[in-house]
Amino acid sequence: DSGVTQTPKHLITATGQRVTLRCSPRSGDLSVYWYQQSLDQGLQFLIQYYNGEERAKGNILERFSAQQFPDLHSELNLSSLELGDSALYFCASSVGGGTANEQFFGPGTRLTVL
Amino acid sequence: AQSVTQLDSQVPVFEEAPVELRCNYSSSVSVYLFWYVQYPNQGLQLLLKYLSGSTLVKGINGFEAEFNKSQTSFHLRKPSVHISDTAEYFCAVTMSGGYNKLIFGAGTRLAVHP
Numbered sequence: 203d204s205g206v207t208q209t210p211k212h213l214i215t216a217t218g219q220r221v222t223l224r225c226s227p228r229s230g231d232l233s234v235y236w237y238q239q240s241l242d243q244g245l246q247f248l249i250q251y252y253n254g255e256e257r258a259k260g261n262i263l264e265r266f267s268a269q270q271f272p273d274l275h276s277e278l279n280l281s282s283l284e285l286g287d288s289a290l291y292f293c294a295s296s297v298g299g300g301t302a303n304e305q306f307f308g309p310g311t312r313l314t315v316l
Numbered sequence: 317a318q319s320v321t322q323l324d325s326q327v328p329v330f331e332e333a334p335v336e337l338r339c340n341y342s343s344s345v346s347v348y349l350f351w352y353v354q355y356p357n358q359g360l361q362l363l364l365k366y367l368s369g370s371t372l373v374k375g376i377n378g379f380e381a382e383f384n385k386s387q388t389s390f391h392l393r394k395p396s397v398h399i400s401d402t403a404e405y406f407c408a409v410t411m412s413g414g415y416n417k418l419i420f421g422a423g424t425r426l427a428v429h430p
Contacts, residue, residue: 245420258415301348301416302367307359
């Protein structure tokens with residue numbers, strides 16, 4: 203158990219819908235990361251937040267947005283869902299935001315878009 | 317930009333045999349290197365990391381990896397595998413001194429047979 207929690211574990215929805223994925227980092231960690239794991243794209247970095255501020259952006263679609271709240275939990279919002287958005291979405295956290303900081307991964311949220 | 321190539325998508329091996337999972341990276345700047353393991357239906361767990369110093373890095377579960385700057389490689393090895401090592405292994409890189417976004421390889425599926 204990494205100490206990072208993600209809810210829900212599974213999510214099944216229809217195309218065009220909007221969903222919210224939630225992540226609680228390990229106690230004391232200030233940085234949160236979101237990754238997408240899909241069969242065709244592999245594991246891809248989406249976005250990083252550090253202490254409430256966006257720190258780095260990766261291959262995140264405009265239909266996706268994220269935020270980190272004052273209590274440091276984070277939410278990833280996916281809208282206008284398409285079949286290709288079906289994937290495993292991981293949240294990770296680290297103490298600091300720099301590159302030497304180990305990232306601890308949550309168990310993931312499996313999103314299925316029908 | 318950085319990229320990671322894992323040369324084998326699948327590696328079958330018998331129990332108690334040695335194994336090597338290959339990873340090559342490409343980067344114009346200094347990098348940090350990581351190996352993660354993903355067991356079925358679980359998140360990613362850090363096996364080991366190279367930040368600086370000794371090029372031979374020892375990790376958890378008896379794994380080790382050697383950083384070779386001239387060959388831009390970071391191969392993962394274990395002298396004797398167990399059935400419980402069956403999992404997906406990911407090599408990842410991040411730019412030292414930059415943002416802490418992990419760039420992952422496509423993964424290598426290690427299948428240990430009795």
